[in-house]
Amino acid sequence: MSDGDKAAPENETTGAKRDKDKRKKIRALGRWLISTEKLPHYLIALFTFGLLLFAIMAWREAQQGTVALQGQLLTMQADQRPLMWVTGLTPAPIYHDDTGQVSWNWNYQNIGKSIAFGVTVRTYIKAGIERFQRGHSMGVVQLN
Numbered sequence: 001m002s003d004g005d006k007a008a009p010e011n012e013t014t015g016a017k018r019d020k021d022k023r024k025k026i027r028a029l030g031r032w033l034i035s036t037e038k039l040p041h042y043l044i045a046l047f048t049f050g051l052l053l054f055a056i057m058a059w060r061e062a063q064q065g066t067v068a069l070q071g072q073l074l075t076m077q078a079d080q081r082p083l084m085w086v087t088g089l090t091p092a093p094i095y096h097d098d099t100g101q102v103s104w105n106w107n108y109q110n111i112g113k114s115i116a117f118g119v120t121v122r123t124y125i126k127a128g129i130e131r132f133q134r135g136h137s138m139g140v141v142q143l144n
Contacts, residue, residue, distance in 0.1 A: 083112035084119055 032038075088107040095102050102125070110116045123135035 080113050082110050082114050082116035084108055084116055085111050 085108070086106050087109045088105070090105045093102045093104050108119075108121070124132040125135055126132045
């Protein structure tokens with residue numbers, strides 16, 4: 001026999017031995033896992049993992065519910081706000097020859113659901129391409 005022929009059977013024997021060792025280790029691991037002494041520990045670990053999954057799912061559901069409730073709360077708060085609106089606006093302005101002023105008559109009304117506190121009215125006018133300028137008689141009015 002040549003050296004090449006001797007090497008082949010040794011490798012096959014070594015490979016078979018490795019497979020046999022692997023099977024022994026797997027069987028030993030299986031016996032260790034199946035032992036009845038460890039069953040309560042496995043059950044505790046299994047139920048703890050199940051509880052963890054349940055807690056994660058409940059937390060996600062709670063987060064989604066919180067977001068939905070927050071949106072509903074913002075909608076309800078927006079519905080309760082005071083809303084000042086111009087009512088009784090005369091369609092045509094009134095020109096005062098003696099002062100050179102132009103005025104409109106209008107009324108303000110709170111059409112919102114809560115009381116409007118500290119309302120400030122600022123009037124401005126713009127003619128042509130000029131910039132906005134504060135009105136002379138009613139530049140800033142505090143309504144109480």
